[in-house]
Amino acid sequence: MSIKIEDYYPRETFQKMKAFADERETPFVVIDTQIISDSYDQLVSNFPFAKIYYAVKANPATEITELLRDKGSNFDIASIYELDKVMATGVGPERISYGNTIKKSKDIRYFYEKGVRMFATDSEADLRNIAKAAPGSKVYVRILTEGSNTADWPLSRKFGCQTDMALDLLILAKQLGLDPYGISFHVGSQQRDIDVWDAAIAKVKVIFERLKEEDGIVLKMINMGGGFPANYIAKTNDLTTYADEIIRFLKDDFGDELPEIILEPGRSLIANAGVLVSEVVLVSRKSRTAVERWVFTDVGKFSGLIETMDESIKFPIWTEKKGEMEEVVIAGPTCDSADIMYEHYKYGLPLNLSSGDRLYWFSTGAYTTSYSAVEFNGFPPLKAYYL
Numbered sequence: 001m002s003i004k005i006e007d008y009y010p011r012e013t014f015q016k017m018k019a020f021a022d023e024r025e026t027p028f029v030v031i032d033t034q035i036i037s038d039s040y041d042q043l044v045s046n047f048p049f050a051k052i053y054y055a056v057k058a059n060p061a062t063e064i065t066e067l068l069r070d071k072g073s074n075f076d077i078a079s080i081y082e083l084d085k086v087m088a089t090g091v092g093p094e095r096i097s098y099g100n101t102i103k104k105s106k107d108i109r110y111f112y113e114k115g116v117r118m119f120a121t122d123s124e125a126d127l128r129n130i131a132k133a134a135p136g137s138k139v140y141v142r143i144l145t146e147g148s149n150t151a152d153w154p155l156s157r158k159f160g161c162q163t164d165m166a167l168d169l170l171i172l173a174k175q176l177g178l179d180p181y182g183i184s185f186h187v188g189s190q191q192r193d194i195d196v197w198d199a200a201i202a203k204v205k206v207i208f209e210r211l212k213e214e215d216g217i218v219l220k221m222i223n224m225g226g227g228f229p230a231n232y233i234a235k236t237n238d239l240t241t242y243a244d245e246i247i248r249f250l251k252d253d254f255g256d257e258l259p260e261i262i263l264e265p266g267r268s269l270i271a272n273a274g275v276l277v278s279e280v281v282l283v284s285r286k287s288r289t290a291v292e293r294w295v296f297t298d299v300g301k302f303s304g305l306i307e308t309m310d311e312s313i314k315f316p317i318w319t320e321k322k323g324e325m326e327e328v329v330i331a332g333p334t335c336d337s338a339d340i341m342y343e344h345y346k347y348g349l350p351l352n353l354s355s356g357d358r359l360y361w362f363s364t365g366a367y368t369t370s371y372s373a374v375e376f377n378g379f380p381p382l383k384a385y386y387l
């Protein structure tokens with residue numbers, strides 16, 4: 001299949017990124033911050049009533065957090081290191097939530113001392129730690145959701161708890177002097193089935209009602225996590241369709257009096273802003289008669305493309321070479337046989353592709369730089385430039 005630039009970037013934007021890239025040694029990712037700014041505005045206009053907490057893990061670069069800070073975003077933080085980094089840009093603790101359910105007691109205390117008062121949880125042990133280390137804080141309980149078959153990067157099994165456990169935890173939160181504030185879920189990253197939100201919101205509604213009726217606890221917030229789409233090879237609906245449907249689900253269950261709604265986008269805000277530029281190291285065949293070619297590039301699973309694990313995320317790959325296409329296996333530069341990006345899903349690349357040609361991996365702004373190994377096989381971490 002051949003990839004068309006216009007399906008991913010406005011032509012002038014791509015030309016600007018490419019001109020910048022042409023002057024530099026590969027590999028690196030180049031990120032156009034205007035695209036991030038536009039995605040943020042688009043999200044706000046589709047969900048005007050929601051508070052946005054950028055999931056910093058998607059790309060923690062200061063260029064991005066400062067941009068989103070200035071646009072009024074809040075921040076979903078996963079560790080004390082992200083916390084320090086984001087607060088160093090002048091973001092106040094009232095704009096931060098500690099969204100990781102797996103945390104040390106001393107890290108909870110660190111957040112509390114910095115002024116953060118909103119914590120996610122999904123277990124009794126963690127809740128008790130929060131009560132001790134962050135007394136009186138708001139807590140929201142993350143529930144398990146369906147949808148792992150239709151998300152390209154599923155998350156739910158590791159995080160969240162069943163409805164009954166969520167009820168128990170929120171009741172316990174109150175007993176422990178915390179503020180039982182709401183429910184969160186994450187339907188899985190790059191979730192292609194919008195109906196998954198319907199089932200998740202219905203579960204939340206049950207929890208809201210049961211706590212109110214049976215325990216007099218009035219929850220105030222739903223954190224709907226991420227899961228909104230970036231533009232990869234597998235097509236998705238556009239964001240407006242997601243928003244229209246999700247708002248309909250919310251209204252079906254909660255009527256016009258919606259609780260506070262939080263969104264935690266990572267991928268959908270950032271991915272489309274990046275182009276990872278790599279160079280072909282070698283093209284080879286495994287025997288004289290082998291039909292299949294192997295294309296080895298100077299980036300791989302360990303230098304930013306870990307989301308090709310199990311070939312989960314299929315990045316669009318563009319090259320300037322044109323002509324007859326042939327199926328290829330695409331692999332990285334390290335001495336590790338796990339460093340194969342695509343073997344089963346057959347990418348077509350031009351037959352005349354050779355060493356030194358550049359490959360442009362589209363929609364690579366999210367979960368690339370932050371996932372890159374620091375020194376595997378001696379290769380440095382993935383470089384990034386922000387335009």
Ligand SMILES: Cc1ncc(COP(=O)(O)O)c(C=O)c1O
Nearest residue numbers: 055099189226227264265266267
């Ligand atoms: C708690 C939490 N919120 C939000 C996100 C961002 O999700 P996405 O990149 O699908 O927008 C993640 C991703 O791992 C997450 O763990």
